[in-house]
Amino acid sequence: MEPSDPDRESSVDPHLGEVIVPEAVLQARIAELGKEITADYEGRSPLLVGVLKGAFMFMADLARRIDLPVEFDFMAVSSYGSATKTSGVVRIVKDLDLDLSGRHVVLVEDIVDSGLTLNYLVKNLQARHPASLEVCALLLKEGRQKVEPDLRYIGFRIPDQFVVGYGLDVAERYRNLPDVVAYHGGIT
């Protein structure tokens, strides 16, 4: 990327590559997802469950596009494994505050890579007997899942590469980038 805008982190950081999903495209798609959820849950009050930290920005923007009395809860998970690979073994760092029984739950995820984290979370939430449980993932990496994950709402299918921005980090950095951007190397 040309250093045309020195104020933008993405224009000066050598680890950042091409913009995979620009801000305007993200926001337009999120508006569509919000409309879909509004129509699908008409007359109900869905409980949005965000997976911290990656989904915080998506959850905030998506919720503002849902024209229903939504409620929120968050859980934080950490997966064992290297910085860029999930092992599928997930530890709940912060559990939900609310009881899911009888609730219409929409699990809001940032990115589905192998699908192992999502698989674990869906099983874990199903065991709490919600009235319904659907998944809304902003990004789905193509060709990475052994079994097609059961996602009701998908923002974008992206190629198999490591990305940062719009909530996604490397060692807690880059979450505030407004676009989803390719990340090249330098992971500690």
Ligand code: 5GP
């Ligand atoms: P999975 O279990 O599907 O392999 O991995 C899901 C989790 O790994 C995501 O919630 C996210 O925390 C992390 N992850 C997977 N791919 C990426 C990526 O391209 N960039 C970033 N920053 N995190 C990712």
